[in-house]
Amino acid sequence: MKQTLKKTNPGSAVKLNLCEADIQSLRRQLIRWFSAAKRNLPWRQHRDPYAIWLSEVMLQQTQVKTVIPYYNKFLTRFPDIRSLARADIAEVLTLWAGLGYYRRAHQLHAAARDILNHHGGVMPSEFDRLLSLPGFGPYTAGAVASIAFGQRVPAVDGNVLRVMTRLLADGRDIHQPAVQRDLRRTAETWVPPRRTGDFNQALMELGATICTPRNPICTRCPLGSICRARRKGDPAQFPRRTPTVDRRTLYLAAIAVTDGSGKLFMAQRRSPGLWAGLWELPSVTTPGPDAPHVREVIKLAAEHHGIHLTAVRRVTDIVHILTHRHITVWIYQGRAAGSGRKRGRPAPPPTPTDYAATCWTAHPDALPLSVLAEKQLAALRAAEADIPAAGCAGRGQE
């Protein structure tokens, strides 16, 4: 039996949902399909709630393929909540460097400490308690509660939102928080009393492998018989697309400052913010779109970093693209003419203002670096600039 609903119905009195019979069919078909089709992923070999939690955090807005190597390394180094909670945030960031969205690493660490200090080191199992931990939103709390503890709660991520809008032929904009909340309430009625974790994972797995954003493979979909978008003939029109926003451009002048003994001046970014806690060449924003003159760079270095430069030259420049930023970086090199510098000794790091900390180091690659910072060092070396050589401590060399 089918409900008679208006097509896409914002404001309709009747809640957009499947009928009871279709919900039963959905549960059965999905679980059956998942048993046969599920991918063999590292986190599916664990029953430990911590291991599942870690995977869910790393997978936020990050593809499975990208996460896998980070996950394995992280879990080897920090096999349980206690080891993570007692670790230095610097080491956590080192293992996270390159994965992006670094707030996740800070909050993962904070939540581990919270669990150790206030929950006896035992992961909470209830949705509401999980939700109150740092880094847990509706999705992650639902995923951990259902997958690790079998709680009957939904786990609605981007995959599930897409699958749901297609099953329901729901034309609303899933980027709107109110729409997401409504779909989560609908999903609550879909989660079966048993095998909640498998059901939630099956919905996500379907979205990731069959019900994909473009070119969904409806011929292989176990839910084809109840999918309203498929019946309408064009499932890919759901979910509704939203107009893209332009990337803002950002212009930076970065300076590779060396002292007399082969050390490089590095700066650690503040938290919160972009690349929080990671290290990079000290830089300042400039009006753009033209590269600042050398004398301007000398002035900026003195103002922002308290360093007096000599022998400044522009070495190279790079472009870095983020989701909503287009960053142009002009890279300069100079030598510190610090007053306190003696033979073979770097000047003490100036008191940081723009940054959380600064340091002189002969091994900049040993610090947790953003991908942009790695690009900066690589570009300098390609230009044969006079900076410390790459050591063996950097990532991506194994």
Added chain:
DNA sequence: AAATCGTGGAC
């Protein structure tokens, strides 16, 4: 509610 927060895969 709309912005912010990274990086890379896929087409």
Added chain:
DNA sequence: TGTCCAAGATT
């Protein structure tokens, strides 16, 4: 090549 967007959370 540009665009979308990925097991989202936070302010």
